Each structure stands twice: as C-alpha cells, then as structure tokens.
Amino acid sequence: MAIEPSVHAHEEPRSFWRRYIFSTDHKVIGIQYFLTAMGMALVGGILAMLIRLQLGWPEAKWPLLAKLFPRGMSGGVMNPDFYLALITMHGTLMIFFVISLGLVSGFGNYLLPLQIGARDMAFPFLNMLSYWTVVPACAIMLASFFVEGGAAASGWTAYPPLSAVEQAVPGSGLGQTLWILGMALFIASFTMGGLNFVTTILNERTRGMSMMRLPLFIWTLLIASILGLLAFPPLTAAAILLLFDRHGGTSFFLPSGLYFGERVLPHSGGSPLLWQHLFWFLGHPEVYVLILPALGVALDLLPPFTRKPIFGYRLTVYSLFAIGVLSMIVWGHHMFVSGMNPYVGEFFAIGTLAITIPSAIIGFNLIASLWGARLQLRTPALFALGSIAFFGTGGLGGIFLGNATSDIQLHDTYFVVGHFHFMIGGVTLLALFGGTYYWFPKMFGRMMNERLGKIHFWLTFVAFYAVFLTQHFLGLGGMPRRYYAFSKFEFLAPIRDLNAFVSVAAFVLGVAQLIFLVNFFWSLFRGARAEENPWRATTLEWVAPTPPPHGNWGETLSEVHRWPYDYSVPGAPEDFTPQTVPPSVVEVTR
C-alpha cells in the first residue's frame, strides 16, 4: 500500500533551534554539511600551506610562526614531528572532512530529494543524527592538535606499527587515539548518510522518475553510497582492532620481536600487512566514493552550458557501475611493494588497469558532450570543463601506478602525490566549486559574482597544474613522499630546487581560494537576486521555488515525463524542456 506523504507531516518547525540547528530538513542539513566542510577546508588548506613552506625552504626560519606554533615551530624552524602531523591531518581532513562532507553529504543532501522530486530524505531524523555525529568527529580531529605529542603523525593511512606503538612517533600518543575515535564517528555518520541516500533514491522518486531518467549526479551518489556502505565497515573494524592493539595489549597488527625504546614489546603473532589490506579495502573504494559524485557534478553541469544533452547517458551509467564493481577488488595496487605475495600483485595490476576502460569511456563522453554545443563559458561551466582536464590528467597518471612494474620505482614518490591530488583533490575540488557556483542561486536565492568566479577558476586551474603536474616529474626523479626535507640525499640534488617553484604555485593556489571565500560570503548578502531558473536548466530542483520551502513542493508533487537532458529539442518553445513538461507539449526525444 503506497501512502502519499501528506504536506502536513512536513509542517515547518517554528523555533530557531529546530529550524536551523537541529533541523531534519535535508536542505538545512545539506548546507550545514557544506559549511562544516568549508571550515575544515580552511584548516586543511592552512596545513597544506605550512607543508609547502617547509618543503620549499627547508632551512629557513620563520620567527612569526614560532609565536603561532610554539611547539611545532620552536625557534621558527618546523620540527619533523610537527611536519608529519601536518601531512597526516591534511590528508585526513581533506579526504574525509572536506570532500566527503562537502561533495557527497553536502550537495548530496541538498540536491537528492530536490532532483528526484521528493519532499525530504527517507529518514529525516537519521539524516540529522548523521550530521550531529560528524560534528564531534570534526571537533575531536581538530582537538588532537592540542594534546600532548600533537596530532596523529602516521600518515592518513595510519599504518601500524607507527600508529599502534606509542614510542614509535610522538603523534602516536593521544593524538592517534583521537584520530581513531574521530574516524570511527565519521564512519558511523557516513554510514547513516549512505543508507539514507540509497533508500531515498530507490524509494522516494516522484511519479515518472524512472531510474533511467535520473540525473547522472544521482546515479553517482547511488553508486558512491553503495560503495561506502560496503567499504567503510571493514575500516571501522580495523580501527577498533587498532585501538585494542594500542590500549588492550592485543596483537592484531603487531608481530613479535618489535624493538622500541631499548626493549622488546610483548606483542606477538600479528601482521602489519593485515591493517594495510583492511585499510585499502576501504581506502580504494573511498577514492571512488569521492570521485564518482564529482564526475556526476561535471556531467550534470555540462548540459545547461552546452545547451544539449550529455553524450552517452546509458553507457555512462553502465561505466559507473563497472567502476563501482571493479573498485572493490583492486585495493592491492596500493601494496605492490608492501611484501604482499607478488602473484596477488599481478591480479591487482590487471584488475586496476581494467578500470581504465570504463573510466576512459566516461572521459570520452564528457569531451564528446561538447561536440556541436552552443558552449557558454559561465563560471560553473569553466569548473566543469576544468574537471574534465583534471580527470584526464589524473587518470592517465594512474596508468603508471596501477602497473605493478613501473610502480616499483614510483611507489611512495611524489608521482603518487601528484596523481591523487589531481583525482581526489582536483576533480573533486573543481566539482565542488563548480557545483557551488551553479546551485548557489537555488540555495540562497542570489547569484555569485561571475568575475570573481572566473578569476578564482583560472588561478586555481593553472596553479593546480603547476603544483601537481610538476610533482609527477619529481616522482619520476625518485623523490620520496612524506619527507620533511630533501637535503639529505644527493640523488635528489638535481631536482630538489623545483620545490620552491611548487611551493610558490601552491601559495597562489591557496590565495585563489580566499577569492572564493570572499565571493561566497559577499554574494550571500550582496549578490544579485537570482531568477527562479537562472541557468535555464531542466532538472527538477529548478522547478521548485527558490529557495525551496520546507517540503520542497507545494500541495502536489511534480510528475516527470522525460530524461533530465532535454535541451534544444527541435520545435520546443525554449531551448530547454524541464523534466515536468508533458509529451503533449514538447516531444520526448529519448
């Protein structure tokens, strides 16, 4: 028995607290996630700037910074422990607390019910709970900087024994425990969110919204959520085991004979490789949890600015599925030289490179979507086009790393750093920005400044290439990652000076993001009032009033009659035909 959700069940709460703080409205929660991610991005970005300051000029003194970080930069010189805490927390914050929160949870929550024509998520209370679970996770992560020994310093991958043995590295004290707790809370939150996404997409679509009429962003959210649900629990388990190893005297990841601080530790029987398997069983799908929605945004931003449908909708959906399935069985490509059985390495190499095929099809479809277009280079379009270039560059770099043989030389060098920044740093960031410029009018009823947006894009785009393309070549030169300085090795002498250039470019990249912040807050209050459908787009969110009221739609839900990309339909009165327009008015072309 189908029960039509009544409008009255969605009556808007009156009090400030229920409306804006402990809200169950998906739009408020989406914006909460988005703003939280923005705050965490600011921290993560500052960490990146400090990292680049150290790598660009490893011997320099910064007396001013000594006042800001009396422990980490005593005397104005960064100490190596602090550097390791910086890289660990930069990675952790950016991956889990910026991209996951902003792109998946932020945009996902805000747009999902709107784009499928629902009034809210399937489980609004769970949705609120998931947000309020991630808030303490953020607080714990940030607090870890201020505890004895500083924040976790074993890398975002938290490989034991470094992350399991307190004596191994100063950050392996309370900082590492907090890291594990923060991650556990984050995963709990993300799992609630994922369940909500999958259920909502499968059950709450409005009449006529068949699966093959979903915008591609929704498809990517669905696949990413399923991946997250499958991949995150093993990491939770691993994190709990790690906690036992640290505080309970167990030996899941610790073998016998570990010699630290002039004594043999009492552990025996565990294996550090077990953690690596469990971590990457999550870690690799997690990459796709981030990048698929980013591609979804890029795919969905193209049609409104090319004024034509996306190329290869069906094949893109199939390719997304193929990537999703394959991504679950390729984690070992992070472990080619870990001591894992080399026969298994062959399997992972072949599997990994198979992913290039569906990925290339998606990349091809993105480019092919431009063919015959009436391309309008508004800010969101710039970011969408930029993310195509990043996806190509990052994806092609992956072919070097998925290949076990070339990975022997490139593993754990700056080639890897350059590669993953293009993918989970670049494609996702451009999608996050492009999406913000695009949906800002829907969220806040105002337009963002176009000129500032374009400056932001060009500085970001060019500086990003300068930083991370260069790093690929530093990696070919053998420059290892996670090094506090490159001054100790002669073989790095010919290339290490390039780091100053990389750092300058990174600072440009950092400053460019301030332009975005200024634009965001200026436009929030002073931006030009947006029309109902400023981009003349076809998807359902633009049919809803701006900003959408509680419950999104008026008395009746809209009915969908066509796929989301009916632009420039011959004979139609406008060059865009919203999904709600019945076939009797405009012909359905697909």
Place this chain on the structure above:
Amino acid sequence: MREGGEQLKHTLEGFFFAFVLFTIAVVGIGLGVQRWLPPLASEHGAGIDRMIRYLILTVGTLFVVGHVVLGYFIWRFSRQDRVTYRLASARAEKLWSLIPGIVMALVAEGGVLVIGLPIWQKYYLRPAPPDAVLVEVTAEQFAWNVRYPGRDGRLGRTDPRLISYENPLGIDAQDPAARDDVVQLGVMYVPVGRPVHVRLRSKDTLHSFFLPHFRVKQDAVPGMTIDIWFTPTQTGEFEIACAELCGFGHFQMRGLLRVLPPEDFERWLAAQPTFATSF
C-alpha cells in the same frame, strides 16, 4: 542573438581556455622528454625503465591529444550560436565508446600484460640465483644494518631479546653459524655483475628499502623476512633511501651502497672483523 561585444568576449574566453590547455600540452611534452629517472645501475632496472618509457610515450601521447582535443572543442564550440549536433543514436554512442575502450585496453592493459608482468615475474617470482651474494638488511629507526653470512654462507640466528648497543641485530653468539657473520652499519658493499640476494627485515616499524638507481623498492616489514634480488651493473657509490614513513627521522634515513669490482669486494669482505672477533 548575442550582442557583438558579448560575442567577442565569449570568443576570446574560449580562445584563452584553448590556449591554456595547449600550453599545458606543450609544457607536458617539454617535461616528458627530459630525463628524470636517476641513472640506471641494475640489470632488471632496464626492464622497469622500458615499462616507464613505454608509458611516458603512449600515455604522454594521450595526455597531449586529450588536452589538444578538449581545447579545440572549447574554442570551436564557444563560438557557436546554436546547437549543431544534439543527440547521438544508441548505436552511435556504443560505437564511439569502442575508441576509448580499445585504446585503454591496448595501452594500459596491453602494456602491463606484454611488457610489465614479464618483468615483474622475472624480478619477483624467481628465487635469487645460486651464485648470488647473500646480504641481510635490517632496517631500524633510522638506519640500515647490513650483515653478510661469512665463509659458511649461513646467517646466524637472531633474537630481539639479545639486542644491545654492541649487538644491534641481536645475533645469537651460541649459534656456530653466527661466528663468521660480518655486521656493518649504514654502508652496504656488493660486487658488480653478480646477483645480490637481499634478505630484508625490520626491527621496529615499517621501512622501505629504496635504491633509486637500481629500480629497487621493497618494504621492510617487522615480523617478516622478505627476499629480493638484483644485479648491479655499475660500480660506484649509490644511496639507499627509506620510502615508507617510519617516524620523524624518515627523511634522513640514508644508507650507502658501494658497488665494487668483484675482487675488491672479496678483499674488502675478508678484511672485515667477524661477529666472533668483534663481540
């Protein structure tokens, strides 16, 4: 119709985007033709370099073509005033997708199957040849311990409980095989032209034995002994770097690898004090 000024601005913006993408492609070529890899000094490394050069050539071509095509499309279609191609048929979409599919199957999958994995198998799946020089490398925060088995060809037993300042590897003096072991810190000597069999261990945390000139990289995992082998082809002094985060001194965990002519190596080894004499 757009106004003239608007149209011009639009054309310029499209041109600028294309120009940036073309520049990236050109810079990519300029960087790609440089020699970045450290000079090669091992036999199997030639295979790894062949793999990398193949990828630089093929993948680099795709990088350049991709950027040029994207730039050209943006330039060309930002000048258009109307949509000239709207929707491909399902058949056309399928046919076109064969192009990226086949290209990737050939370049990526073909590359690893034809060039990559045979080299991988030679490097990893074959045991060290019987005439190899056996060297045990034990990593610790933040140094490389090197041990040779001595004349008997057998490494003595070790036990972490025996580790002391004088006996950093915890070698068991009771074991007769240990008596002629030769222990070194930070410098590894090997002969040129003969396979070197490295038994890799770690005392404390993860490390990675990285010989940039030899295309050797292998994690050292506590609790495991990992066997690898390679054949040096050049004499000289090379660096050993750590490539797996191991603590605050990770960046300065430097060792040296001295590759000597075989007779010099034998002379050097014979001149070293053994475990029995030094302990």
